[in-house]
Structure formats: C-alpha cells, structure tokens
Amino acid sequence: MKIMIAEFAAAAFVLFARAITAVRAIWPEHGLPSRPCVYFANHSSHGDFVLVWAVLPPRLRKQARPVAGAEYWLKSKVSTFIGRDVFNAVLIERERENRTQDPIALMTTAIDEGSSLILFPEGTRNQTDARLLPFKSGLFHLVSARPDVDLVPVWINNLNRVMPKGEIVPIPLICTVTFGDALRIAPNEGKDAFLERTQAALLALAPKPLGSGE
Amino acid sequence: MNTASSDLLTLVFGIFGVLIFASAIGYVLQWRFAAAGPNAAVDNLNARIKAWWVMVILIGIAFIAGRAGVLILFAFCSFAALREFVTLINTRRADHWALASAFFVVLPIQYYLLWAEEYGIFAIFIPVYAFLLMPIISVLRGDTERFLIRIAEVQWALMICVFCASHVPALLTLTIPGYEGRNVLLIAFLVIVVQLSDVLQYVWGKLFGRTKIAPNLSPSKTVEGFVGGVISATLIGASLWWITPFTPFQAGVLAFIITIMGFFGGLVMSAVKRDRGVKDWGNLIEGHGGLIDRLDSVVFSAPIFFHIVRYWWSLS
Numbered sequence: 001m002k003i004m005i006a007e008f009a010a011a012a013f014v015l016f017a018r019a020i021t022a023v024r025a026i027w028p029e030h031g032l033p034s035r036p037c038v039y040f041a042n043h044s045s046h047g048d049f050v051l052v053w054a055v056l057p058p059r060l061r062k063q064a065r066p067v068a069g070a071e072y073w074l075k076s077k078v079s080t081f082i083g084r085d086v087f088n089a090v091l092i093e094r095e096r097e098n099r100t101q102d103p104i105a106l107m108t109t110a111i112d113e114g115s116s117l118i119l120f121p122e123g124t125r126n127q128t129d130a131r132l133l134p135f136k137s138g139l140f141h142l143v144s145a146r147p148d149v150d151l152v153p154v155w156i157n158n159l160n161r162v163m164p165k166g167e168i169v170p171i172p173l174i175c176t177v178t179f180g181d182a183l184r185i186a187p188n189e190g191k192d193a194f195l196e197r198t199q200a201a202l203l204a205l206a207p208k209p210l211g212s213g214e
Numbered sequence: 215m216n217t218a219s220s221d222l223l224t225l226v227f228g229i230f231g232v233l234i235f236a237s238a239i240g241y242v243l244q245w246r247f248a249a250a251g252p253n254a255a256v257d258n259l260n261a262r263i264k265a266w267w268v269m270v271i272l273i274g275i276a277f278i279a280g281r282a283g284v285l286i287l288f289a290f291c292s293f294a295a296l297r298e299f300v301t302l303i304n305t306r307r308a309d310h311w312a313l314a315s316a317f318f319v320v321l322p323i324q325y326y327l328l329w330a331e332e333y334g335i336f337a338i339f340i341p342v343y344a345f346l347l348m349p350i351i352s353v354l355r356g357d358t359e360r361f362l363i364r365i366a367e368v369q370w371a372l373m374i375c376v377f378c379a380s381h382v383p384a385l386l387t388l389t390i391p392g393y394e395g396r397n398v399l400l401i402a403f404l405v406i407v408v409q410l411s412d413v414l415q416y417v418w419g420k421l422f423g424r425t426k427i428a429p430n431l432s433p434s435k436t437v438e439g440f441v442g443g444v445i446s447a448t449l450i451g452a453s454l455w456w457i458t459p460f461t462p463f464q465a466g467v468l469a470f471i472i473t474i475m476g477f478f479g480g481l482v483m484s485a486v487k488r489d490r491g492v493k494d495w496g497n498l499i500e501g502h503g504g505l506i507d508r509l510d511s512v513v514f515s516a517p518i519f520f521h522i523v524r525y526w527w528s529l530s
Binding site for chain 1: 293294296297298300301305307310311313314317318491496498
C-alpha cells in the first residue's frame with residue numbers, strides 16, 4: 001500500500017513538473033553511461049532533482065537516487081515519506097559535528113548496490129547572482145573512494161525563476177536540463193584541480209544569458 | 215445533419231486530402247534523397263507535415279466538442295504561448311506575484327468572459343484592468359530596477375498571448391443573421407487562410423525566392439514568397455466563401471487583410487526573437503519550433519478579422 005502511494009506520488013510530481021516547466025532534456029553527444037554513475041548538477045530550487053529525474057529515461061530513472069540533507073527531509077512525517085519512499089533519497093547529515101553516519105560511506109554503499117546518484121556539489125541552494133557556488137569537497141571524496149565511476153555534469157536552467165526561495169506558487173516557465181559527456185577523476189589528480197575541472201565542465205553547459213543578441 | 219456540420223465535414227476531408235498529398239510528397243522526397251545520406255531540409259519538412267496532422271486532428275476534436283472544446287483548446291494555447299513568452303523576458307523576483315496572477319487569474323478570467331459571452335468586459339479586461347493592476351502588484355515589492363521594462367514586457371506578453379489569441383474563439387460569440395450555428399466555420403476560415411498563407415509563402419519562397427524582403431529580421435522570407443503566398447492565399451480564401459457569411463469578393467478581401475496582418479505579425483515576432491537572441495520560441499512542435507512560431511500570424515490577424523466581421527456583419 002505504502003509503495004503504491006509512493007509510486008503514485010512520484011508520478012504526480014513528475015507530471016506536475018512537466019506541466020509547469022515543459023521540461024526538455026538536451027543529451028550529450030555520446031549518450032548517457034548505462035552503468036551506475038553520479039549526476040552532478042547546479043542547485044537553486046527544491047524541484048531540481050525532480051526535473052533531472054523527470055527527464056531521465058525510465059530505465060535510468062529507476063536506478064537514480066538523489067542525495068539530500070537528512071536534517072531537512074526528516075523534519076516531518078510527510079517530508080520523510082517524500083524523501084525516503086517517494087524519491088528513495090540517500091539522506092546524509094550535513095552538519096559535521098553531530099554526524100552519526102559517514103555521508104561518503106552512505107553514497108558508496110548506494111553505488112555498490114547498483115544505484116546512480118544525483119548530487120548537488122554546491123551543498124546548498126544557490127541564492128546568489130553567481131551562476132555557480134564553489135563546490136564542496138564531497139564529490140572529490142566520493143570519487144577518491146570509487147575512482148572508476150562516471151561523473152555526468154547536468155545543468156538545470158530556469159528552475160530558480162519558476163519558484164524562487166520563499167514563494168509558494170510556481171510560475172510556468174520553460175526549463176531545460178542539459179547533460180554533458182561523462183568524465184572521471186584522473187590518476188593523482190589533486191582536490192583543487194579536480195573540483196575546478198568539474199565546476200568548469202558544469203558551467204560549460206549553461207546557456208548564454210538572455211538578450212545577448214546575435 | 216445540419217449544413218454547418220456537413221460543410222465542416224467537407225472541409226475536413228479537403229484538409230485531409232491536402233495533408234495526404236503533402237505526406238506523399240514528403241515520402242517521395244525522403245526516398246529519393248535517402249541514398250545521398252541524411253537530409254536536414256527533407257527531415258524538417260516531414261517533421262512539419264507530421265506536426266500538421268497532429269494540429270489538424272486536435273483542432274478537429276475541439277470543433278466536434280463544440281464551444282467548450284474550442285475555448286479549452288485556445289486557453290491551453292494561450293497558456294503554452296504565455297509560458298514561452300515569459301521564459302524570454304526580463305523578470306525579477308519582485309514580479310513573482312504579477313506573473314503568477316497573469317497565468318492563474320488573468321488568463322482564466324479572459325476565457326471565462328468568453329464562455330459567459332460578456333463582450334463588454336472581455337474587450338477591455340486586459341487592456342484596462344490588467345494593464346493597471348499588474349504594475350500595482352509588482353510595485354508593492356518595492357524593486358525599481360528596470361521597472362518600466364519589466365511591467366511593459368509582462369503587459370505585452372498578456373496582450374499577445376492571451377488578449378489577441380482569445381479573439382480566435384471570440385468569433386463564436388458573434389450573431390450573424392442567416393449564419394446561426396455556423397460560427398465555428400469562421401474560425402476554420404481564419405486559421406486555414408493564415409496557416410496556408412504561411413505555408414504558401416514558404417513554398418513560393420523555396421521555389422522562386424531570390425530577393426530577401428527583410429534580411430535583418432527573417433533571412434528566409436523573400437519578396438517572391440511574400441507576393442506568391444499572399445496572392446494564392448487570398449484566392450484560396452475567396453474560394454472558401456461558401457463556409458462564410460461573405461460573398462466571394464468579400465471573402466477575398468478579408469483573406470487579403472488576414473494574410474497581410476499575418477505576414478507583418480511574423481516579422482514583429484521575429485524581431486522580438488532577434489532581440490532576445492533566440493532562433494525559436496520553444497520546442498513544443500517538432501519541426502516548427504515553439505507554439506508562438508506557429509501562432510504569431512494568427513495572433514496578429516485574429517483581432518482585426520474579429521472586429522471587421524463584428525462591425526459589418528454581426529448584430530451583437
């Protein structure tokens with residue numbers, strides 16, 4: 001029963017997201033990896049992973065699990081149900097001091113079980129005018145533990161305008177989700193070089209700002 | 215079966231005939247050029263023809279469903295068009311409530327007024343009430359950055375995508391003596407003439423186009439395409455007089471006005487796209503681009519056609 005409600009809720013979320021944003025995926029030249037991988041995306045709205053999830057082909061969607069903050073999703077019964085059962089999120093504790101579980105271990109376990117992860121390496125929603133916040137080091141620690149996993153950059157465009165922080169009514173706007181070609185960590189690549197390279201790969205997918213003419 | 219539905223049936227068969235003919239040409243072209251490898255122009259042509267089938271069938275279903283069907287179809291068109299338009303304009307967070315009310319208050323009210331046949335308020339609701347109230351909603355947030363541009367763009371989006379577009383189904387509210395129960399054919403006349411004019415301008419341009427008519431706005435439009443398209447669409451419009459309350463001559467004159475407005479509407483909307491730095495309004499219709507790419511000429515001709523018919527033919 002609980003599973004049925006969860007599946008129904010998931011379908012409803014996807015349908016709603018599609019009706020509001022008419023979301024369209026732009027695929028990379030060489031296609032998506034079929035093995036479990038890590039999708040890393042820019043983060044500006046709660047709806048971000050729903051959009052990524054909505055555009056993934058059903059086979060890949062089934063194995064994709066968003067990585068989200070436990071403190072946020074375990075706040076109430078409803079949000080726990082949505083986080084755990086509907087989206088099957090890997091819930092990690094973001095505050096270092098009161099951690100009971102190691103986030104990297106949770107993520108590698110999920111990958112080892114055959115899941116893909118949807119990760120937001122900025123760590124929090126971007127409310128600034130900058131296109132991207134500096135990445136937290138989690139992505140680096142994850143691939144240090146699993147160096148052969150493919151990393152797929154994913155740029156989510158326009159969703160921050162659909163529902164800015166603090167608003168409750170979404171504005172219908174067309175969103176795109178652009179997937180880039182997969183990359184991996186190079187042998188002996190340092191943390192700063194790796195994070196810089198992944199940030200650049202993600203920013204390269206961002207469309208040019210509106211009204212810049214031709 | 216009354217005359218309206220039998221005329222509609224004849225029309226539908228005629229359109230299906232044209233589409234079957236077009237599909238056959240597309241099929242032959244694809245087969246002939248298949249050896250030469252993938253051909254983007256032929257693929258695009260076939261995608262366009264396929265999309266035409268879907269659009270004709272959708273409009274057909276709406277016509278069969280009657281007044282409610284037509285209103286719902288155009289309300290959805292307005293919604294999708296407004297979504298494409300607002301995606302490309304300069305909005306700021308302070309416009310959130312204004313934009314939300316454009317989609318979820320103004321648009322439904324405009325179509326409700328059509329349903330209730332309240333012509334007096336329908337005709338001024340967006341140009342007067344939305345015009346005054348939307349900037350008030352925006353100004354309450356106190357953000358003055360690019361304020362004039364923002365409120366002007368939202369109003370323009372509403373005028374084009376909701377107000378002008380709603381004048382197509384508004385044709386159903388007219389009362390023309392001797393034409394009772396046949397108003398849906400007026401919509402068919404308008405849409406067929408506008409869309410055929412677009413298609414024929416494209417065909418004439420591809421076949422004989424040499425002189426660019428507006429190189430800065432729309433590099434694919436040519437003088438030959440424009441003249442050929444307008445003349446042939448006007449003649450087809452005149453030959454469709456039997457579905458209208460007009461004489462053949464009047465039908466031709468109206469078709470001419472519709473095609474001219476449609477052509478310049480296309481130019482204006484091209485200029486807006488250039489300004490925003492995009493090639494298409496969206497990706498809703500495969501091969502055509504966004505919904506506004508298909509609707510731009512209809513939007514510019516519908517209110518003029520509506521008012522000419524209302525002034526000289528209608529009692530209401």
